[in-house]
Amino acid sequence: MTTLIIAIARFLPLTRTMLQKIKNELMENSWDSVRETFKKIWGYEAFRPPQGEIVRSLLAGQDALIVLPTGGGKSICFQLPALLQTGLTLIISPLVALMENQVQELRERRLPAALLHSQVPRYQRKQTLQAIEQQKLRLLYLSPETLLSPPVWQRIVQPHVRINGLILDEAHCLVQWGETFRPAYRRLGAVRPTLLQHKPPGQKIAIAAFTATANPQAQKTLQHALKLRNPQSFLISPYRPNLHLKVRAICTPRGRRQQMLKFIQSHGKQSGLVYVRSRRDSEELAQWFQSSNYSTAAYHAGLSAEERRTIEGQWLKGTLQFVICTSAFGMGINKPDVRWIVHFQAPQLLSEYIQEVGRGGRDGKPTEALTLMSEPTGWFNPEDKSRDRFFREQLQKKYQQAQRISRQLPPQGEIAAVSQEFKGGEFALALLHSAGQIEWLDPFHYQRRSEAAQGNLKQLSATQQRAQREMNRYLTTRGCRWQFLLNAFGFSSETGTLHCGRCDNCLKRRR
Known part of the structure; x- marks a missing residue:
């Protein structure tokens, strides 16, 4: 476009105003x-x-x-x-x-x-x-x-x-x-x-x-x-006024299943999703529901591509009322009439939670999202605390492994060679890059940064742990859940007058 304007200006004595007018017209036509x-x-x-x-x-x-x-x-x-x-x-x-x-x-x-x-x-x-x-x-x-x-x-x-x-x-x-x-x-x-x-x-x-x-x-x-x-x-703010958010504390594994079942029964034949944290839970719950004649299926990364496509298609068509799935399901799948979402276990991060509840109510109609959690003390049912501790320990092991590998790395090298020489080498390089200890020369080679420029893996680990604690604070807050989410995602300016009036905490205050 700029080339065309210059060419016109060479042959016609145009003022700056006329040139701008031509440019605007060309842009509008485009x-x-x-x-x-x-x-x-x-x-x-x-x-x-x-x-x-x-x-x-x-x-x-x-x-x-x-x-x-x-x-x-x-x-x-x-x-x-x-x-x-x-x-x-x-x-x-x-x-x-x-x-x-x-x-x-x-x-x-x-x-x-x-x-x-x-x-x-x-x-x-x-x-x-x-x-x-x-x-x-x-x-x-x-x-x-x-x-x-x-x-x-x-x-x-x-x-x-x-x-x-x-x-x-x-x-x-x-x-x-x-x-x-x-x-x-x-x-x-x-x-x-x-x-x-x-x-x-x-x-x-x-x-x-x-x-x-x-x-x-x-x-x-x-x-x-x-x-x-x-x-x-x-x-753009993640606020969706048609999404009604709820959290329920339960005291036993049996109580968790019964709360979920009662919630699903209250929605009749409406379409929904049940999110779990492991393949094992998805398969066990699917068998439990199927034994009660519910049309459902387990969905996780361990299934073949053909099996996953079949389940997606059946859910989209309504042959399956709901799917019991890990976090992979639903990303990019457009089904407008999902009326309910259950988190059988809470996600680790708020970003996962927002993604998953957001798969409900795309048609703008009221949709309920229920998250089940062990009662906060963990005395009666330590299930959630044990799972969180396991994930924290696994993450900590990766940070420790990255630190060990970092001491043995040459000043620069090939990523593939590091992956072959060290178990978990590629993950270690990713963590070291995130901490600022290395930089990429290209997508296949790295080099160490100077000591003065290097970051700290402990700081990186602390950031991850803060993100996980934020999810726990959301589960136990007594304030408006949408206000909490908007603050967490940087939209504090929108929370001043917002009381969603539909989350469990807002409804309690209204009563």
Whole structure:
């Protein structure tokens, strides 16, 4: 657009005001074309705020940090700019189910999108890799691990393969999993500078992080880890007035099951979800409900891809009334009429909690979310305290292991070599990077930072423990639960006059 304005100015004696007018008209015409494409593909007349502003930002090549509530229409915000540009946009997604759901919808609209993951058939994988080289795609969905695998990296790094953007979908996974579960997430900040070294001069790659949950500390982590450059921030409150939040304390394992059963029975045949913390719990509860003729199933990462797809499809169609699942289920799955959510055990983090309750009530109708917890003393039922202690101890072991490995690391080296030499080496490097003790030379090599620049693993561990304690404070608060959540996620300015009137604590005060 700028080139066109300069060309016009060479041949016509235009004032600055006239040039600005031409520029505004060209921009408006261009935006009309964007809206026309939006309507043609998705059928909507207008963007939902702040979708339009996000699309403008990404089309301008700006980095962005976007926090939108679950069901806020995040995927359109990066899919539309990708389809309007020449070149490839990489969508980093945490789960196979999430990738497949989005790519299936795009393909049904005959749009140039593909996905790569470990379960893709060999022939399909070959076709997709060829399509990357031939620049036939606009959107490519893949995990961080797949992005950094040799077959994919060798193709996207080629000078003729134009990369427009790197989109991190469900970006909270970098914060929650990047240090202890999915260490490849911590290396994503090295992707852009390394790619640009192999691309023609002047080429730009924008990075945008999308999530429904990121408190101020998580936002800083994302900005630092991804090396965002002056990102445009779009931060929308997670408050959903139709979500009615409840917490119930129970004294025995039997009481926990009975409370859940009573809650589900009160909702008749309405659709819902039961969240648990382990595969074992999901399978045991599914058998318990099935023995009482409930239409349900267990869902966890131990199932095959085909089994997971079958369960998702049955739930979406209503063949299954509810699914008993671990945190992986529901991410990116659009089922508007989920009327209830049960947390059979409380999540470890508030960010997980917001994600999971947010999968209910996407149609805006009243939805209840019940969380069950052991009574706070733990005298009658120490189940929750034992589980929390186990997770804390496991995390502490990883920090200790990282510190041991750090003493043996050479000043710089290859990440793959460290992973082979040390058990848990890749996790240790991710933790050391998060603590500021190392930096990435590229996505595959590291170097130690100077002693003065190094951070402390103990401080990192303390931060994680504070986040877990915050979840416990939420469970035991006597104030408005939505006020607590808004304060925790950095929206304190909205809490002054807010009393949701629907959470269990607000209802107690009203009575």
